[in-house]
Amino acid sequence: MSAATLVIPPAPAPARRVGGPARTIGLTVMLARPARQGIAAQLLPVVAFAVTTALLLIVAGGVHMFFTDARAAGDTAMLYQVLSALALVLLTVPIATLGAAAARLSARRRNDRLATLRLLGASVAEVSAMTVLEAATTALAGAIAGVALSVALLPLVELLPFFGGPVGAAALWAGPAIAAAAVVGVVAIATASAAWGLRRVHLTPLGVRRRTDPPRRRTAVLIGGVLALIAVALLAANVNVLAQLWGSAVTIIVLLGLFAGALLLVNVIGAPITAARGRAMARSTSSPARLIAGRELAAHAAVAWRRVSGIAMISFIAVVGGSGASLATMGGTEGADVVIFDDMRTGVLVTLGIGFALLACSVGVTQAASVLEDRELIVGLDRLGMPARELDRARSLAVMVPLLWAALGGAAVGGVLAFPFVGATILFAPVSMLIIAGTFVAGILLVRLSLLATRPLVTAMRRGA
Incomplete structure (x- = not known):
């Protein structure tokens, strides 16, 4: 065979790497699938976020009532407002603690999978985006459900006796602005908790995978x-x-x-x-x-x-x-x-x-x-x-x-x-x-x-x- 007839096949083109938002969203969906722990790891955070949001809105509605209701006016207005603010302070910390616990509920499973993806070549930006997206989506779903739950509980909560009789649902509804702020706050807590947990995956993916934290x-x-x-x-x-x-x-x-x-x-x-x-x-x-x-x-x-x-x-x-x-x-x-x-x-x-x-x-x-x-x-x-x-x-x-x-x-x-x-x-x-x-x-x-x-x-x- 002569050199003129020798045909050398061209080198195969390098595989095109799929990147961008589509890749991140696809990996996030894969990451969110139930693992050996089952679907409970996905449902429990949503339920916890819903309860967190509902109770936060009920407490905020009570404080709003004492600051705006004319029945608390006069010499006793300051007393009602101080006591309601104290109750809000006392309950805000356990409410925030519950929200943070819900955000950390599936962190172990998520960190394991993220660490595996990092070892397989996923970039830090992709891991960060997946974590924030998953945490924010879970918290948003739970927070929206919590707003609906707080509205459903109003007919029961309105029977609470203050000022000599039932307070009524209208007095306890804090308004759409406070409800939206509660949703944003819950999502922020979940996102911050997830982002804080990423520092281990970014720095020591093998240690996370092997669970060798001292x-x-x-x-x-x-x-x-x-x-x-x-x-x-x-x-x-x-x-x-x-x-x-x-x-x-x-x-x-x-x-x-x-x-x-x-x-x-x-x-x-x-x-x-x-x-x-x-x-x-x-x-x-x-x-x-x-x-x-x-x-x-x-x-x-x-x-x-x-x-x-x-x-x-x-x-x-x-x-x-x-x-x-x-x-x-x-x-x-x-x-x-x-x-x-x-x-x-x-x-x-x-x-x-x-x-x-x-x-x-x-x-x-x-x-x-x-x-x-x-x-x-x-x-x-x-x-x-x-x-x-x-x-x-x-x-x-x-x-x-x-x-x-x-x-x-x-x-x-x-x-x-x-x-x-x-x-x-x-x-x-x-x-x-x-x-x-x-x-x-x-x-x-x-x-x-x-x-x-x-x-x-x-x-x-x-x-x-």
Whole structure:
């Protein structure tokens, strides 16, 4: 064969890489498909976002009513507005916590898949866009459902007695602007939480995939949080000095900020305390269940604390609200005083009721998420021959140990902040003690029931392994 007849085929053209928005949307749809955890990982965040938005709108509607309703005008207007703002502050932190928990619910599954895509060549921009798109879409669907849920609940909420009779639905509807702001806020929380979680996928995709994160010690965070709590308590104790320096209006705003800051600080120091307790358990026990629970608490203290942080908020609210209920019980018995103190009692009960609704939703979401997230650990222990009873005991210890610290810590901080305003007589009154004790019992029982409710899911995982 001559050189003239030798035909060399042309080199194949390089495969065209599909990029741009179409590729990102396609990968996001693929990422959102249910994995081994099932469709629950997709539905639970939507439900949690819906409950978050609905309760936020109900609380905001109540505050809007006290600031705009003519029935609260006159000498008592400031009292109603301050108390409603305090209730909003007390409930905003657990509402935001529930929203953040919903955003993190499927983060483990999403991070695993995103890390895999990064190892296969996906760019940082594509991973970021997919995360934000998925989180925003999930939160938007839940928030819109929450707006509809809040409207559906109005016929029930309007029966609440304030000002001597039912308030009515019109007074409790905060308006479309506040509803839109609530939707935007929920979506923002979800997007920010998802974007914050991306830092691990961007930097250590192999570590995320292999789950090799070393536990971090947060001694400085614990010390700083405790010192900050002491500073908050000292400021609250010197409320009279603040009022003389800044005036009543500024002092009220500062005090509301102090209460919100105290709630946040309880969450900040909760994880380091949980980690320290877990390390102590792991060092000083020979029980397999306590050893596993201790190591789990030490290695994943932040996750363990988030599972029970709702009870810290409810304990805080119970102390502050219980003091308010005791104060209302000792109030006047004639004329306008009767209406005012009846409204105070109603406000305390409504605040606690919404708080328990948040706790129930938060506990249900976090406990179900913990089972889905700990699938590999559950299956691995089962394959090693660990009895089901010991596995259930280890799961229970990993929840109940931080739960005790959360309940006591939230109540202690609430008591320290409430003491300068109400004194020991009100703080330790029978009504206050009854509300605090009832909150402890109900909260612990609720967490216990959530553990029982997730046991079938654990059993299914063990059988499916």
